[in-house]
Amino acid sequence: MIRTTYIIVSFILFPIFILAYDYLPDQTVAITILMTLLLIGWYDVFQKKNAILRDYPIVGHFRYIFKAIAPELQQYFIERNTDGKPFNKNEISLIKSRSENQEKFHPFGTELDFYADKVQWLGHAFIPGKKMAEPPRIKVGGEHCLKPYNAALLNVSAMSFGSLSANAITALNSGARKGGFYHNTGEGGITPFHQQGGDIVLQIGTGNFGFRNNDGSFNDEAFVKKGTLKEVKMIEIKLSQGAKPGHGGVLPAAKNTEEIARIRLVKPHTNILSPPVNPEIKEVGDIPKFVKRVRALSEGKPVGFKLCIGIKAEFIKLIDTCIEQGNLPDFITVDAAEGGTGAAPLEYSDHIGMKGDEALKFVVQVLKEKNVREQVKVIYAGKVMDGFSLFKALCFGADFCNSARGFMFSLGCIQSLRCHTDTCPTGIATQNKSLQKGLDPTLKSERVFHYQENTLKSFLEILSTSGCNALSDLKPELIQD
């Protein structure tokens, strides 16, 4: 109907416009607007790919304009403080204040509906525990490790150069240097932007990016060049990621620049797929063998693996196999199914992999049952973004934590949810140089530093409120649903 109307109207309007042309006050502007609209309309009518535009020429575009800015409209005009997903406005604003080194107080009382929402809570003690002056550090390194590392309680989780911009990586690493915590490279390998003086955890992704042969297999020599750098403190072998376990990863062609391709040792401007599992791993027994090989290549640094728990029996078998081979990892990073990603299929983000709380408790329980809990440190990542979420993870058995999206918010992320499109408005998740200009690495590194520092301060206060004097006093029963 609208289509037919458009065709008729444009046939009528066009001659009227020609006749009226001499009487128009600003002919150039008028003709440009009219011709543009006519051309768009005719294009819409004759193209066949999009039914809405074909049936509703010109006006149909409003649907796509509004759809493109829907996250912003939703966030600015519709959402309440407790609504936004994955993180609500209150959470984001808390991180923003902590990053700006400002006190954050909430007026009037909680906005959560305690009786409808599943709110986890801590039973506080009559007498507070002794407040620690400094947050403790945790030593990582089992019996085969020659260079143990003392980790902070909160660190930057794996996010690669490629999914994040050069300026974002520079700011994260500089912030890590100022605060004395580590920065995980993610699966894209190590770059000059990571080398700002902060401690590095070097991740070996399933695509072996940065240390790969042409067929995608692991290249020992290329790895040694990076793994033995003094700023690299630990090595993490990625088995799976919570937001897309069993799927591998995609670096979209738009983000695969010449520079990234050179660092990753891949072809530029193509979609780069990382496989669901590292080609070095054909069966469970290959995992501890790979840990041993990498540890030797790195000259004895702590080596562990990161995974999202799937089939419980497989994880138990993995730990049994590590014990049989005498090759325990120095750490295991448990990634929650509700964890983040640059890009993943929705089904994988929504329905695959074990939820964080359950996975963390399960991993700790298995390590205890197998009598290896002391040798293997447990790192947890999954929406750890404030003092309470850190406290909860440590109660559930984590030794320390990583945060990805928390640190993205500290960089200024506005949760516009377009990390996969190369159009990130804040310059964080884009390779577009002009968008990156908005992100000043020096200023943002201060925010990264303050966010981590103030989150740990909040954690120490909650620790004292719980009545505990030491991390060893923390236990799952402290957290209630």
Ligand SMILES: Cc1cc2nc3c(=O)[nH]c(=O)nc-3n(C[C@H](O)[C@H](O)[C@H](O)COP(=O)(O)O)c2cc1C
């Ligand atoms: C933009 C982005 C990129 C990521 N890239 C990687 C990666 O390269 N390797 C990896 O193991 N995990 C990656 N992750 C997952 C995070 O390291 C982390 O495990 C997960 O997001 C859970 O932490 P969070 O809830 O604090 O975001 C990425 C996450 C985000 C948001």
Ligand code: SF4
């Ligand atoms: S602001 Fe950038 S990093 Fe944050 S969600 Fe949007 S696209 Fe992703």
